[in-house]
Amino acid sequence: MIKKLLIANRGEIVSRILRTCRRMGIATVAVYSEPDGKAPYLREADEAVLIGPANPVQSYLNMEALIGAAQKTGADALHPGYGFLSERGLFAEAVVQAGLIWVGPSPQVLRTISSKSYCRQLAHAVAVPVIPGTLDLLQDAREIVQYGEQHGYPLFVKLDRGGGGKGIEVVQSAAEAEEVFKRASSIGRMAFGHDGCYLESVVARPRHIEVQFLADGFGNCVCLSERECSIQRRHQKIIEEGPSVVVTPEERRELFERTRRLVLRMGYHGAGTIENLRAADGQFYFMEINARLQVEHPVTEFLTGHDIVQHQLEIASGERLPFQQDHVTLRGHALEARVYAEDPETFFPSPGTISRISFPAEDGGLRIDHALADGFVVPPFYDPLLAKVIAWDQTRPQAVARLAQALRDFRIEGVKTTIPSNLKILEHPRFLEGDFTTAFIHEMLGEKTTAGI
Amino acid sequence: MEKSVNANMPGLTARVVVNEGDKVTKGQEVAVINCMKTEIQVLSEDDGVVKKVLVKEWDELQVGTPMVVLEV
Known part of the structure; x- marks a missing residue:
């Protein structure tokens, strides 16, 4: 069993995880950015480590600082909480490579399921209905027009690696297909480093x-x-x-x-x-x-x-x-x-x-x-x-x-x-x-x- | 006369949407603040020309932190 857990997050979820650790007899390490230095849960943890300034890129998203804090305090496991780096395959991999237990699915699984189209194909393969749309990534805007002719508009163009409500564009008609396809691809390249996207029909009153x-x-x-x-x-x-x-x-x-x-x-x-x-x-x-x-x-x-x-x-x-x-x-x-x-x-x-x-x-x-x-x-x-x-x-x-x-x-x-x-x-x-x-x-x-x- | 456009909310600089030398008009978006993960527009209160951009992405802001200097 895990002996000492570092919680790589902030706010209420830290208190929540600490509560279970105390009950299970697991030692705890909390981390904090400068403006969170007076957060009440820092006193509940066995140890608390400052990881950086307010800017989350330098603190709660700072992989080196988080893994460094775990190593410095002798933690043997890391819980990512939610948000921040919790679903980042690259981080999970770095945690595992540092010899720590990652509390979550394996880095390999995190990487593969970060592709939404991969998940849709997997669901389809095990007879789990997916939102109607395309299973493969779009090659060009003509595929949007073809799909629209058969199934109607509006349609969603969704980025394969999008998330957090970002990377979803609406196509209202065939005339918009080219423009929306280009825009989605460009946002994908800039924000997520991948320009793949796929189509989904609108689910009415979901x-x-x-x-x-x-x-x-x-x-x-x-x-x-x-x-x-x-x-x-x-x-x-x-x-x-x-x-x-x-x-x-x-x-x-x-x-x-x-x-x-x-x-x-x-x-x-x-x-x-x-x-x-x-x-x-x-x-x-x-x-x-x-x-x-x-x-x-x-x-x-x-x-x-x-x-x-x-x-x-x-x-x-x-x-x-x-x-x-x-x-x-x-x-x-x-x-x-x-x-x-x-x-x-x-x-x-x-x-x-x-x-x-x-x-x-x-x-x-x-x-x-x-x-x-x-x-x-x-x-x-x-x-x-x-x-x-x-x-x-x-x-x-x-x-x-x-x-x-x-x-x-x-x-x-x-x-x-x-x-x-x-x-x-x-x-x-x-x-x-x-x-x-x-x-x-x-x-x-x-x-x-x-x-x- | 120089006049600064100041942060209207605390947070982090999401982006500055004008460059030095740009002409801006009253009510135009100058910058965007990320406050608690919500994007908030910072609008110019004057007509003028951007003389200096004082902040960059991720810079911390308090209410009143100057973000851009205008020649008005």
Whole structure:
């Protein structure tokens, strides 16, 4: 088993990983950039190492500094968290070459699955439906026109190595094909170093439904639960929940079965998520794989009682999954609300100093993952996520009510937060009925204003 | 007269979109700030000519940090 873990990240996820390490008796090393020097979780870790200035390229994206910190402190493993370098094959490889355990899928797997078209082909090969489009990379704009003649417009031109909502261009008609193809290729070359792209049809009124899985190095893959993440803005998730109100037990079994086929074919080990779109007609399509711990993993932890970080550490240490699919049962309903340092009306960023913070006590149905303290300066250089409030109860209405109450009792002074917009969503009749798609936020705000969106 | 265009939000310089010698008009985008991963435009408040660019990509900014000097 891992003896000393370096957590190559910042913010709430560091606190989260530290909690499991303490329970498992694993020593910990946290890292920080200069503006994060007073982050409260640095005191919770056994050691803390300064890795560089505010600029993430010189700190949280600085491979040499991170691996150097691990070697200096005698850590034998590195957990990348989410974002930053968490899915970077090159980093995973450097970590392994430095003699450290990488908590995540192998560098080889990370490299191959960073190609979206490769993942689509793999899914197709194991009979997992992909979003309709082309499986091979486009050679020229004529292929867009040919596809458009058969299947209609609009179409998405997506970059093979794109990500984070970047690298997606829309073609409205044959006349635009050439121009959009050139633009996408050029963005790909400049931003991602690869100009390959492929076509996808537009899925009408989609819901975003993902499956959390765990896979060990012995050919076992277990799916824990699905999570519905349709409440999002600009590809940024805001409220996630499980189970999804639209997934039937038969559909869940089918989604789990598809996930297992795909994950085992990839040779993936560790925790991960398969993201799917559910079309208005009820069909599910594979969208992409997230090869890391996800922000919204606590939803699944509440539903199943499993500690996903613990399983990550065990799998990385070479252990077998200690349970099988039949042992997984979903209990009740869980929701997560992300609290961002943003203006709740305009979603404009709101960095600043937290003058006072107080929130309700955690219990068996309420969990708050955060990295906040009175006087903490929220730096303007990184992600605006401040805290995650996760509520569980026997039924969805009860869980929604519990989450809303916790958000009303959550006080942060000094910065603006999205708590009021979270409450507006949780009180919206369409949300309460479970009648929504990924366009929900846009439509909800459209009732009043679309400024800043 | 010289006048600077200053950062309106703290963060990191995403890019400066004008070059020295460029003519700018009031309301024109001069630079972009990355604040908490959101891109925020910095607009010129005057008509003028860019005399000097003071920041480059990834430079840290506070509210009021001069980014570009204009001859107005």
